[in-house]
Amino acid sequence: MASNSGSISQGASMATEICSQIASIFSKPTHPYPPPLDLLVTELASVASQNGRVFLYGVGREGLMLKALCMRLFHLGLSAHFIFDMTTPPIAAADLLIASAGPGGFSTVDALCAVARCHGGRVLLLTAQPETGSCVKHANVVAYVAAQTMADDADVAEDAKSRPLLPMGSVYEGALFVLFEMVVYKLGEALGETPDAVRSRHTNLE
Numbered sequence: 001m002a003s004n005s006g007s008i009s010q011g012a013s014m015a016t017e018i019c020s021q022i023a024s025i026f027s028k029p030t031h032p033y034p035p036p037l038d039l040l041v042t043e044l045a046s047v048a049s050q051n052g053r054v055f056l057y058g059v060g061r062e063g064l065m066l067k068a069l070c071m072r073l074f075h076l077g078l079s080a081h082f083i084f085d086m087t088t089p090p091i092a093a094a095d096l097l098i099a100s101a102g103p104g105g106f107s108t109v110d111a112l113c114a115v116a117r118c119h120g121g122r123v124l125l126l127t128a129q130p131e132t133g134s135c136v137k138h139a140n141v142v143a144y145v146a147a148q149t150m151a152d153d154a155d156v157a158e159d160a161k162s163r164p165l166l167p168m169g170s171v172y173e174g175a176l177f178v179l180f181e182m183v184v185y186k187l188g189e190a191l192g193e194t195p196d197a198v199r200s201r202h203t204n205l206e
Contacts, residue, residue: 014165021166022174028146033130036143036179040098041186043124043141047096048078048191055091055121057083057112058100061169062126065176066100072184075201076193083112093120100126102172103151104133113138128152128172145179147172 030036047054054073058066066082073080081088083097091097097116101109104127113123117138125139128149136142149169166174188198 017165018174021171022147022178025145025147025171025175026178030144030146033142033144036126036145037182037186039141039143040124040179040183041190043096043098043122044073044078044183044187045190047094047122050094051079052094052096053079053081053089053091055081055083055088055095055097055116056099057097057109058126059106059108061173062100062102062176065173065180066098068177069098069180069183072180073187075198076184076188076191077197077201091116091119091121095121096124097121098124098126099135100176101133101135102126102128102145102147102149102169104129105135109135110138126176145172145175147175 026037033039044054054070056066056070056073057063070080070082095116097113099109099113113125113135116123117140122141123139124141124143125135126143126145127133127135128145128147129151130136130142130144148166148171
C-alpha cells in the first residue's frame with residue numbers, strides 16, 4: 001500500500017511539473033505577433049461567417065494535435081478537413097489553412113502552404129520560430145507559440161546526461177493541445193454553439 005501511495009504521489013508531482021511547464025508558455029510575450037488564442041478565434045470565426053472551409057496540417061506529434069482540433073472544429077459546425085484525408089476537397093478563396101511548423105520549417109509544410117496561397121487560400125502558421133523559419137514566408141498570419149521544439153532542444157539540454165521531463169518538441173506539442181482546447185471553448189462562445197449542438201455532431205459509428 002505504501003508503494004502504491006508513493007507511485008501516486010510521484011505521478012501527481014510529474015503531472016504538476018508538466019502542466020506548469022506548458023502553462024508558462026502562455027505567460028510569455030508574443031509581440032509583435034498577436035496572442036495565438038485571439039488570433040485563432042478571430043480567424044476561425046471569420047471563416048465560419050463566410051461559410052469557408054478549414055484545412056489543417058502538421059507533421060508528427062504536431063499533426064496529431066491538429067487532427068484533434070480538426071475533429072472539434074467539425075463538432076462546432078465548421079467544414080474542417082485534415083490534409084491527405086481521402087475526402088479533403090480543393091482549397092479556394094475564403095478558405096483557411098492552419099499549418100504547424102514548430103521548429104520553423106518542414107519541406108511538406110512549406111509546399112502545402114505555398115499551394116494554398118496559390119489557390120487563394122489564407123494561411124495561418126503556428127510556429128515557435130517566427131523569425132527564422134522557412135514556412136513564415138508563405139503565411140498570411142503567424143501564431144507564435146513560444147515553446148521549446150526540436151530546433152532548440154539541444155541548447156536547453158546542455159548536460160548530455162540530463163533527461164528533461166518534456167524532451168524535444170513535447171513542450172510545443174503540449175502547448176498546442178492546451179491552446180486548441182481554449183480555442184474550441186472561445187470559438188464555441190463566439191459562434192453561439194451550445195454543448196448539446198456540439199455533442200450532436202459526434203459520430204455514432206463507434
